[in-house]
Amino acid sequence: MIMKTYSATPVTSLLGGCTLVGGIVVSLTAFAANAQTATQGDNAPIEQARLSQAFEGTDTCRKFDPIQRYGNELRFQIRRNDAPVGSHVVQFNQGRDGLQVVAQSNIDISFLGFNAYSFAYRSESLWQNNQLAVLSVRVDDDGDQTEVVAKADDQGTLVVNGPDGERALPRDIFPTDHWHCGVLDSNAVLNTITGKANTVDIRANETEMLRTTDGTLRATRFTYDGELETTAWYDADGRWVGLAFDARDGSKITYRCMSCATQTAQKDEE
Numbered sequence: 001m002i003m004k005t006y007s008a009t010p011v012t013s014l015l016g017g018c019t020l021v022g023g024i025v026v027s028l029t030a031f032a033a034n035a036q037t038a039t040q041g042d043n044a045p046i047e048q049a050r051l052s053q054a055f056e057g058t059d060t061c062r063k064f065d066p067i068q069r070y071g072n073e074l075r076f077q078i079r080r081n082d083a084p085v086g087s088h089v090v091q092f093n094q095g096r097d098g099l100q101v102v103a104q105s106n107i108d109i110s111f112l113g114f115n116a117y118s119f120a121y122r123s124e125s126l127w128q129n130n131q132l133a134v135l136s137v138r139v140d141d142d143g144d145q146t147e148v149v150a151k152a153d154d155q156g157t158l159v160v161n162g163p164d165g166e167r168a169l170p171r172d173i174f175p176t177d178h179w180h181c182g183v184l185d186s187n188a189v190l191n192t193i194t195g196k197a198n199t200v201d202i203r204a205n206e207t208e209m210l211r212t213t214d215g216t217l218r219a220t221r222f223t224y225d226g227e228l229e230t231t232a233w234y235d236a237d238g239r240w241v242g243l244a245f246d247a248r249d250g251s252k253i254t255y256r257c258m259s260c261a262t263q264t265a266q267k268d269e270e
Helices: 044-054 066-070 181-185
Strands: 018-021 024-028 073-080 083-094 099-111 114-128 131-141 144-152 157-162 165-170 188-190 197-211 215-226 228-234 240-246 252-257
Touching (some): 066 073, 066 083, 066 099, 073 240, 197 228, 197 240
Antiparallel strands (some): 024 228, 114 131, 197 215
16 A cells, blocks of 8 residues: 555554444454454343433334334445545345345545545445345455455354455344444444454443534434444434544544434534
8 A cells, every 4th residue: 555645644544553344434452353252241231221221212223124214325424623534325225135235435535636545435235134144345445455245154153254264253243334223232243344353342321412414413422442442323213323533643533414313403514
């Protein structure tokens, strides 16, 4: 990869030590060594209680129907230090074989009129009975191309092939896509960039007003700690509505919802 500069700082350092997972940039401290990491832990009853307080009902994230919650498309504007640098779009389609989900992220950073850094991500997945059945991810990180593919087998295992080879993960693991709020009750997630399982501690925090491109809405802030560190917001119906994290270079990355129903009007000018 050719090193390019942006504001006298290598742009590759923005994602260096970070991974854009499911179109979402989150800093990584390490990767899980045990591919058989469970998705549920001893703190599940505690986390269930927290989720029931965050959402309208205890069944909000069970049998999650994204088309009913989002419609056919969910859109975010990606911002760096509050300046737009890209977009993240998730499309849903209920097909004969199951729920088809396509997620695409694009980031372009310019300096003095030249393209200083670009990132393209595309994920295609098939969901059956609220579980991941098939996954195909292609990434172009400023010319460095990688791929992750996964498929469920008859033994209840998700067989994943990534840049570091093949591994077997639990069938009920959630990928790092965020649109399914069932992930909030997990303590491990499938990293769709590396194809590995990352252990996480996801905790519900206070409810607050979150800005979108069209106004503000009330949402609960969830913090990820562990091998993935980020902050995500969900509304009372379990819809993913925002994300933020600090990049390695100190810049602030946010995902600002472009298709969320707002409670107040505060439309972006840019």
